[in-house]
Amino acid sequence: GAVVSQHPSWVICKSGTSVKIECRSLDFQATTMFWYRQFPKQSLMLMATSNEGSKATYEQGVEKDKFLINHASLTLSTLTVTSAHPEDSSFYICSVTMPKNIQYFGAGTRLSVL
């Protein structure tokens, strides 16, 4: 399977600041990555599809100006939470898609906005 590295694992920031989360595919060239959000004791909620070299596709209800996604290379996608507020505090997880729709996930990033 694919090895997916996500960084940082935990970030604390002040309200109003921006936070960037990196997702790297270490052994697979990923044209498509996904970004998820997960609240405590809930399942994963798909936020957006990150496409290498093109704009991300956002799910309904996800603010594209709030959650900026850049997929500039086949091994790196970034999610920037702009002007973060306490309600943005959550667990963010990226995944890499391989053939046959198998997704491999990063370890996740816990965001705490004070």
Place this chain on the structure above:
Amino acid sequence: QKEVEQDPGPLSVPEGAIVSLNCTYSNSAFQYFMWYRQYSRKGPELLMYTYSSGNKEDGRFTAQVDKSSKYISLFIRDSQPSDSATYLCAMSVGAGGTSYGKLTFGQGTILTVHP
């Protein structure tokens, strides 16, 4: 009605028990079926992947898919305390589907295996 239904539990079993986890789904376009294990504050880890109806075994884990009933299962034999985690079923449509590549998850079942 959700596309994928999974009993959230929680499920508590003694060590050595056989665990049965299940999901039902309503979308007949689902072709790929996966089971993930997620430890607290970690990303999901792929356990099993199946494409067709039938059984697939890997060590202590057996995945079962019944497309006619729209029902999938994961069996864990000789369960261990280290199996304590949340188990998520996930599925996706086949090539040509409008949501191809996206996974639809169940709600997750919290499993605790006590010594």
